[in-house]
Amino acid sequence: MKSRKKLSLTLAVLIFVNIAVIIMAQYAFYAEAAAYRRGSAGDVVEQIQRNLLNWGYYSGAVDGVYGSATEGAVMYFQQKNGLRPDGVAGAQTLMALGISTASAPDARSNELNLLARLISAEARGEPYRGQVAVGAVVLNRVEHPSFPNTMAGVIYQAGAFSCLDDGQFDEPVDSGAYNAARDALNGVDPTGGAIYYFNPATATNKWIWSRPLILVIGNHRFCA
Numbered sequence: 366m367k368s369r370k371k372l373s374l375t376l377a378v379l380i381f382v383n384i385a386v387i388i389m390a391q392y393a394f395y396a397e398a399a400a401y402r403r404g405s406a407g408d409v410v411e412q413i414q415r416n417l418l419n420w421g422y423y424s425g426a427v428d429g430v431y432g433s434a435t436e437g438a439v440m441y442f443q444q445k446n447g448l449r450p451d452g453v454a455g456a457q458t459l460m461a462l463g464i465s466t467a468s469a470p471d472a473r474s475n476e477l478n479l480l481a482r483l484i485s486a487e488a489r490g491e492p493y494r495g496q497v498a499v500g501a502v503v504l505n506r507v508e509h510p511s512f513p514n515t516m517a518g519v520i521y522q523a524g525a526f527s528c529l530d531d532g533q534f535d536e537p538v539d540s541g542a543y544n545a546a547r548d549a550l551n552g553v554d555p556t557g558g559a560i561y562y563f564n565p566a567t568a569t570n571k572w573i574w575s576r577p578l579i580l581v582i583g584n585h586r587f588c589a
Contacts, residue, residue: 401454404517405431406479409464413454416462417442426537430478434535476516477546478538480504483520484549485542486528488585495582496542498556500549502587505560512560556580559587 401410410431417423422445423438436452443450446461454462480500488496506512506519513519520526528534556562562585563573576588 400456401431401459403431403433403436403452404479404515404521406476409459410435412464413439413459413462416464425535428478428482428538430482432482432535433529477543477550479516479520480549481542481546482534482538483526483528484545485538486533486536487526488542488545488583489533489539491583491585493541493545494555495585496545497548497553498559498582498585498587499562500546501554501556502559502562504549505554505556505558509560555582556587559589561588562586563588 401413406429408429411427411429413431414423414425414427414429414435417435417438418425418427420442422442423435425432425434425438431454439454439458440450440452442448442462443452443458448458448461480503483503484496484500488499491499503516503519507514507516513522521529526534556579559579561573561576563570564584565586566584568574573588579587579589581587
């Protein structure tokens, strides 16, 4: 009889522990999903930008892409409102901005805007095929073991794309870049698997010339 009670008690404890672990894991997931930072994209980011713009903290484009300008505006807002100035729109910052997280979608659910912004900045004026190719390189890097395994990680990797350093990434996005981004996200890859590209007229890195050439589209050489 005692052994049965002990067994029942042990099972009850195990069930309680499992439930607690599941609850903690779900809490951690939603806490992370509700944190918007540089590299995030989507409707909630657009709402963050709009509120910051309306309240005088932001002067950039309301495009749903959490770039350096949005990060700086969030940090400025945090400094002025007694929040930790880390540039990340977490639960407290969102609450201060009047944004409910209860219905907020995952910050990483919309990658289209981020990829379109990169394509517009890196391949503005290039043939449409070349714009799709630039998007394909980003996605090929996500799948390659030598690069970060997320789109935001690839795009914001230090030194990876010059447009993040010269300000072009924060310029208005060309409308055609969205179509190119959609094609790339749908698996169109004119490069056949390239993970590098460069413009020989502006390239300053001698190492890039050592990469095996796959093809040339417009002003860009796409390489393995």
